[in-house]
Every structure is written in C-alpha cells, then in structure tokens.
Amino acid sequence: MRVPEHARQRLERLGRGTPEWRSWLRLLEATIAAVNDSAWDTIAPQLDPARPETAPILAGAEIAVDRSLGRRWVRRLLEAAAREGGRAAGSLGPAASALDPHEFLQVVVGQDTDALTRLAAGAGADPKALAALGGLAAMPLLQACARRLADQLPEAWSYGYCPLCGAWPALTEVRGLSPSRRLRCARCGGDWRAEWRSCVYCGETDHARLGSLVSDSHGETRKVDTCAACRGYLKTVTTLAPSPADTVALEDLGTVDLDVAALERGYARPDRPGYIVHARLVDGRTRLARAPRWHRVVRPRP
Ligand SMILES: [Zn+2]
C-alpha cells in the first residue's frame, strides 16, 4: 500500500502550512494508502434495480466485501486514531476490539447517524470521535465502489447529494477555461455537474437569497456560496483540473478557513446527510460460497 505522489505532495504542503493538523493528516495519509490498496477491488456491489429515481446508486445495494479486509482496516484506523491522542481518542483504542467492524463500515457507508450513535454507545466510544473517523473509514470501500460502478452512474443528476453515496458535496470546483461548476464528494470522490445558481441543500434559485462570501486576498477564485433560505453554505474553488478522487478530502481540509468564515457568519452545513443509502454489507466469501456451482452431468446412454 502506498500513497501516490500527488497526494503525498499535498499532504506535505498541508503539514508545513498548519503543523497542528499533523495528527489528522497522518490518519488521512493512512486512509489514502488504503484507498489505493487494490485489495478493495475485490468488492462486488449489487445494485437495487427498484431504487427510486432520486436515490443514489448505492441505495439499497448489497455490497460483498471480504470481512477480514474490513476488519483489518477498521482496527488499523481506530488504533491509529487512539495513538494520535487528543480529546476522546482514548475511547477509540478499546472500541477497536469492542466494535463489530463490518457493522461499523455498513453504518458509515450508509451515513446512518442514529445507528452510529448507538454503535458508539455499545462500544464505549466517544460518539463525536467515532463519527469524525466514519468519513475516513468509509473511503476505501466507497472509492472502490466508484471505480467499479463508474459506467453505471446517471448521466444527468440534478440533486445536491452525491449520485453514488448520498453525501453532501465537500466543495464545488469551478473548473476549466470555459468553466463548468462541478460538485465533489470527499468520501467516494464523486464529481457531478451543478446547476449554476441554486442551493444544493434546499434548491433555492432566487438570486436575492443566494450570496457569496469573498475575501480580499482570493476574490472569486476561493469563496463560500451561501443561501439565506436554509442558512447553508458550500465552499467553491476555481481550478483548471479536477482533484483526483483520493485527494478531495485533502482539498476539503485545505479550505477550512472558508468553513470558519461561513460558520462565523451564522451559516452551517446540514446536520443530516443528503440521502441515507441503507446499503447492506455482506461477507464476500460467504456470498461466493452461496453462489450456485455448475457442473457437467453425463447422462447414461439409454
Ligand atoms: Zn459520494
């Protein structure tokens, strides 16, 4: 497992610029290494053909994943987080063995926040610390799903949440020389076209209610879009090329000053996920074992 060069350079720049992020950056580095581990390409998502049109493609899906792969990854991440210390991290070490890793992965992939709170209570883990790790924990599996399902994503998607995993976008990229506005998901790397002027959270299109927070130093190239209807905000960065899927989470962290500016002015991201997909994780090996085996039957001659 290794971290690709583009991600390593970005991690180093962020670490140099903000040394107090180094603990979190080490967890992000471990996550990006896991995202690039080809072992996750053994997952097999089976989509629900009866999902509604408004549903992300993982809604109701059954995802076969090798239980031992999930267990190793969840343990490694929780133990690494516990080692980094800090408030509430102490509860994550014991949780690494108390938690059912398969269930944890299922809950964080689906963004089922209520189930995550119950799991944290059962494992004696700090719920906020566990929730903060949830986004990282889900990334290797979701990005493997994104690679596997790339040709099944809907061509047109007019909803604010990610067409694959249902998360709200981490940021908008205004991209290219004749710019297009693309929403990016930090979990699965999702990349979908946004309406030019509407709120991704509530659909508001009234220009009088849609605004921007623009700084003197960056102007329009790095700003916050705001909505007076739902008090939501979304960061927007101008870029020539898309961020690779495995580094959208790093761009999200690298623009945290925009989050601070928005929060200070009373804007917030929604508390609830965009769409809870309720995907089901099954043990990959069990499903393979259950699959019918075909064999040739030699009938005796009459
Ligand atoms: Zn996504």
Ligand SMILES: [Zn+2]
């Ligand atoms: Zn809104």
